[in-house]
Amino acid sequence: MNEEERPSRRPERVPLERVDEYTWRIPRKYKPGMRVPGIIFADKDLLDKMTTDRTLEQCANVAHLPGIYKYSITLPDGHEGYGFPIGGVAATDYEEGVVSPGGVGYDINCGVRLLTTNLSEKDIQSKLAELTNTIFENVPCGLGSRRKDLSLTSHELDRLAAEGVQWVVNRGLGWPEDIKHCEENGCMEAANPDKVSSAAKNRGFTQIGTLGSGNHFLEIQKVDKIYNPQVAKAFGISHEGQITAMIHCGSRGYGHQICSDYLRIMERAVHNYKIVLPDRELACAPGTSKEAEDYYQAMACAVNYAFANRQAITHWVRQSFDRVFKRPAEEFGLDLVYDVAHNIAKIEEHKVNEHTRKVWVHRKGATRAFSHGRMEVPADYRAVGQPVIIPGSMGTSSWVLVGTPKAMGVSFGSTAHGAGRMMSRAAAKRRFWGGEVKKALEQRGIIVRAASQVVLAEEADPAYKSVDRVAEVSDKVGIATRVARLVPLSVVKG
């Protein structure tokens, strides 16, 4: 192995039992404190990659959490994170279990939304460069960027955090029908801005309406292949070659600071409530405690901030179409299919051993994938199931899938969220440089506008696992089945 591929610390071998081709179990007896086994949904290749960092050890550690039900779940895109692996789900009893900010992640409600249009590739080809440039100018992205016409007062930021998408739509930055196609209708009602620190608010003021950097992006795409025409049609995806737009970003510094603040509070809580943990990064508090309640209310503010952020960006994407094609955005459709979160904790009811239990579901780098019939799924989709959107990394495909009854049974209604990195940023920067990455994408016909050449190199396609594989495993396990594959025509990156 050359230097880039050698892991920095060789992890211990975690024992694995094969359940079936795509399911693996870490037995409870592996560590004395494990209350439940670990379960990994992956093919052999994705599983092998998980053995090169601490993913599996972390999966086993999460199984120690008080009140955890069934098993600690790692999804096909799993990789090492803070305490919990990224690409994981853990459900704990609402009364007897714990809540942990590490089970949500720093980028609270990092998520994605998909818009469809009534355009095909040929309709857009001649204007694609101009459209991409216009979006790049309208949607602030990259380090230190801000949208000057959307600066908020202290009171307005609190209202935005309390109301989410509704607040943004009321400001004229969206259509009323957007709201019902968001997870939680774009607003978690538990949000309480009094539980958010001034440091978080100060970070949040200037960043509303910005894409951020790193793995966040905005793409104009086309439908490459439809796998399930009936469900695709219900979602508004009618034909191959159809133009779509995808927005992937989170709660920015507002959410990141909330996570940091509450990790500190939870560390003290672990000590006060005498919770024994194999890793201090699993810092948590009992679900009935003040600390957990405060975290949930602050987390909900960050969730709403991210929903609001993606809504504002949606508006500017629509405006960009308007400006470039010189016709109102409505004429192109530009309807919101769905907005879904990847880093979140929810209070849900799930069947555990024939009983219905109220649980805290932690989804960290995991997407809710509810089946048809569930009331949480928008009425428009309730007959088929919840749209699941898995963004690929820059320049690779993205996926639309649908939630299933199987997911309700085996993964607390969850599936993967993306591809997951496998090469460090440092190694990616040594191997690639931004200009070459851009050129390679352009040679494939993909237009790129990026705020940072360095980030382009770090986000090069080979630095990520294969999202096609992740979507395939999700489909084969049956937790979310493939509906359509999308490919990028242009990419805007911070």
Place this chain on the structure above:
Amino acid sequence: MTVKKRFEFLEHTADAYIAAYGESLEEAFENAALATFEVMTDVEKVKPETEDHVEVEAHDEYALLYSWLEELLVRFETTNNVYCCFKISSIEKTPDGLKLKAKIWGEPLNPERHTRKVGVKAVTYHRMEILKKPKAVTVRFILDI
């Protein structure tokens, strides 16, 4: 004459894993700050135009390192100033732990002159280490990207 390395980036799949060095704890902390801004921009292009003061308190050295870097991150995101020079005047014991006082120098981020790299979401305690030998302090930590 060999120039002592002030910091380096270690291998980590997703985030910035940093090792910063110094002859004293203060110097290692200064270089940790330098490394943090190097993640975000090319620090050599940043001019020390404005001077700011920082004071943080924490219950131990780990928490102090965390609070120091977090304060710099919050300062950057709220003022849009990037910093290139750091001088810690003291790290003193208090009844509750430790107190750090510093001066920092930098200027507003200017996309025309400054390289824009990747934003830092948070400082973490993940794999944080403070190793002290005579005249050789190493601190290691991970920044969530």
